[in-house]
Amino acid sequence: MKINIIRSIIRGMFSKRTVYIEKNGKEEKVEKIVIVEKIIEKTKSMLSSPTLVWFASLYFFSLLSIIIFNLVRTGFDLASVATAPEYYTDLFLHYGLNAESTYQSKYLHGFSSWLYAPFVVVFMGLALFFIKEAGLAFNSPSFSISDINKKYAYFSKNVFGYDVVLFGNQKWNAFYIGQVWLPIIAACIVTIAYSRHTKRETWIVSRFFISLLISFWLATDLAKMTDPNYYYDWSLFFPTLFEFRYNNRFVAYNGDYNPMTLTLVFTFFQFIPMIMLGVGELAYSATKTYLQKKQIFKSKEERIVHIPTKELPWIKERKKTKAEEEWLDE
């Protein structure tokens, strides 16, 4: 019985469907395998989803700002463009406890740095912007509260743009605004425009999981810098959840940076752009409705002319019923 159901489901998936498509004005018969068609459909829809547009535009704008900042920092030449991702990845990865680490991230050089850098800057930058004392002192593995100087923004070195400050608040310096907030805002605008245009919503779950993956990537890299021998023992993933609480290498970590905590922290702060996007979408709809209303209802007020009820011909010729008297008293 069960086998039959499974068999028929599988057969159904691989069955062929005849469809007619129009080619050069003529109808053509095409046989399509259902499962292949489904996969193609799903892939197409994923590739054009607002979630993907969000990450792609975030990536693009972040990379753009990295390059622009580096050009302004070093002066205009091609070498500065080429080393921009590397410079900023390095800057961020050496933040805090990793200030003196000599471990080199696998993704620091070459092609992978171009993929990695934009996410490092936005994900870490956003978290550092919100974490209260972060970035306000020269960092070292031995950090003390008295090192905090609210006038400066430091990573392992003085960051470019720290001295241009808005609202008298060091957190609002050109570095955070230009490299973190502007790319996020630009990506929000692009995504809102796209999702409203295609009438597809950003799916919060898929966005959450992609953010989680990127955060995990970043957190692992940071953890490895404090302990180069650190590795995830995947075979212990499930057992540690229930049994090996003391010697697990997965959930708890007693190095300096806990990769799991970092993953959660980075993912958590990614909810802020998600909320911005939601608010933006609402604002967009509200504005559109308002404009449409203005366009449609423009003449309504002017149009209303008050006529005394007793002048209405049908009221004149007969007496009002009780209900009508009640309505008209309103």
Place this chain on the structure above:
Amino acid sequence: MSSETTHPTHEDVLLDVRDIYTYFRTESGVVKALDGVSFDIRNNEAVGIVGESGCGKSVTAKSILRILPKNGEVVAGEVYYRGVNLLNLTEPQMRTVRGKEIALLFQDPLSSLNPVLSIREQMVDVISLHRGVDEEEAAEIAVKMMKAVGIPEAEQRIDDYPHQYSGGMRQRILIARALALEPRLLIADEPTTALDVTIQAQVLDIIQRMRKELGLSLMLITHNLGVVAENTDRIHVFYGGRVVESGPTRDIFKDPHHPYTIALLESIPSFVKGKGRLATIPGSVPQLINPPSGCRFHPRCKYMTEECKKRPPLEKIGKDRYVACFHVDKVLADRKKSS
């Protein structure tokens, strides 16, 4: 009374819809459902409103009675009923019009009746409210009307519930309820579409008989041309939110002028004798967010020229006959040739 509100019309004109525009706000933009609709209905006259699905027939009825959904609004135009512009009335004043002056009959009789109340409760309440009579008298009127629309054993059946009636019977009850209020105008929006053919004819017969007995006017909305031919004196043909042709029913069936009306009539099998095959109108119903410019029929019209990208006015071409087309002459010449 303000001069804008009343206007001197032909004594005979009961309802005069003048150039109304009804728009809807939607996610994808503003839907221009009615784009300058004008027509009139006279005393004791049965008028048909015909056109393809989505051309704005129901929206016209809702605009007249001001029962449009929240996202819709009549943006411009006038609806004169007995010389009073209904669009100027306050909501309480409007309630003295609905039901008592202009009654509306919907396509789906079940959704207009409350399933948990007996027919008596649903009829007596409405009748006593609108006619100012006590419940006993209202019940008498209800039974009388039910008998008049052909419901047997009305005295007993009045205590039944809607689901105990058949579709045709339910529509009769709605007719009885509407007419018990003695309206002057009955707007019937596809009153028989949900019913099967033999019942359709019976219900239409009842509407016709009652109309003659009570001397009311009828605005019959339908896409069934057969129904229109048998039940109306005049018709207004709608296309894409406008009236494209109007005139006495017999004249229009015999001698249609507008290319759309011709296409519509050719789609009835019996109309083109000998062909024996249902002609369909090529092209699709215009979408109303970005409608075709000028004559809205131009993407589907074989007489189309550059001029048709301007809006053709609804012009008088004979007694009671109006048509909105730039190339009526060409169309007529063509028809003569082929026949």
